[in-house]
Amino acid sequence: MTPLPRSFYDRDPRVVAPELLGKLLARDDGRSARIVEVEAYAGAEDAAAHSYRGPTPRTAVMFGPPGHLYVYFTYGMHWCANAVCGPAGEGWGVLLRAAEPVAGLEAMRAARPAARSDRDLCRGPARLAQAFDIDGTHGGADLVEGSPLRILDDGTPPPATPAAGPRIGISRAAEAPWRWWIPGNRFVSR
DNA sequence: GGTAAGATCAGC
DNA sequence: CTGATCTTACCA
Numbered sequence: 001m002t003p004l005p006r007s008f009y010d011r012d013p014r015v016v017a018p019e020l021l022g023k024l025l026a027r028d029d030g031r032s033a034r035i036v037e038v039e040a041y042a043g044a045e046d047a048a049a050h051s052y053r054g055p056t057p058r059t060a061v062m063f064g065p066p067g068h069l070y071v072y073f074t075y076g077m078h079w080c081a082n083a084v085c086g087p088a089g090e091g092w093g094v095l096l097r098a099a100e101p102v103a104g105l106e107a108m109r110a111a112r113p114a115a116r117s118d119r120d121l122c123r124g125p126a127r128l129a130q131a132f133d134i135d136g137t138h139g140g141a142d143l144v145e146g147s148p149l150r151i152l153d154d155g156t157p158p159p160a161t162p163a164a165g166p167r168i169g170i171s172r173a174a175e176a177p178w179r180w181w182i183p184g185n186r187f188v189s190r
Numbered sequence: 191g192g193t194a195a196g197a198t199c200a201g202c
Numbered sequence: 203c204t205g206a207t208c209t210t211a212c213c214a
Contacts, residue, residue: 039197041197048197049197050197050210053211056210056211057210058209058210058211072197072209072210073208073209073210074196074197074198074208074209074210075196075198075199075206075207075208075209076196076206076207076208076209077198077199077206077207077208078198078199080197080198082197095197097197114199114200114201116200124198124199125197125198126197126198126199127198127199167197168197168198169196169197169198170196170197171195171196
């Protein structure tokens with residue numbers, strides 16, 4: 001159970017994303033969930049990325065050092081979380097789209113009263129953020145040390161053959177197959 | 191200064 | 203399928 005080191009994140013998000021499958025998102029209060037679905041966003045070469053047109057106040061964290069959390073607010077009500085990747089300045093990141101709850105389910109249920117079953121606790125990027133009580137205050141949180149949030153390696157390897165396909169909910173660069181998930185996993189959002 | 195679209199979700 | 207709800211970024 002060791003936190004992923006900074007070097008893990010310091011690579012292209014299209015390499016990092018599939019390797020994040022099977023890792024554990026964890027909070028210092030005991031909540032943890034196994035990551036089963038992710039999407040890569042590739043900065044200046046990716047028209048679907050928030051960072052596509054360069055840094056803005058909102059996306060500043062994406063252009064900072066890797067291994068930090070880029071949290072954004074969307075649709076007037078939802079927070080979503082990304083792991084910043086690559087060298088500072090690239091604007092690369094991996095959106096955490098879905099996870100399988102492992103521990104601290106009580107706290108997740110309390111954070112997500114709308115969830116109809118445990119399957120829905122972390123099934124979708126905004127649900128995942130809500131289950132972990134992630135919001136704007138966690139923008140820039142260090143996933144390696146010094147914040148309540150971590151991504152841990154418990155020895156579970158990523159799938160040998162992850163499923164891949166187009167990303168969800170975007171209109172530009174909609175063809176790029178930069179979404180990865182654990183094949184057959186029931187906690188994947190789609 | 192106005193406006194359109196948005197890396198979504200829940201309920202009908 | 204649609205309404206909710208509001209921030210950001212882009213354009214005039």
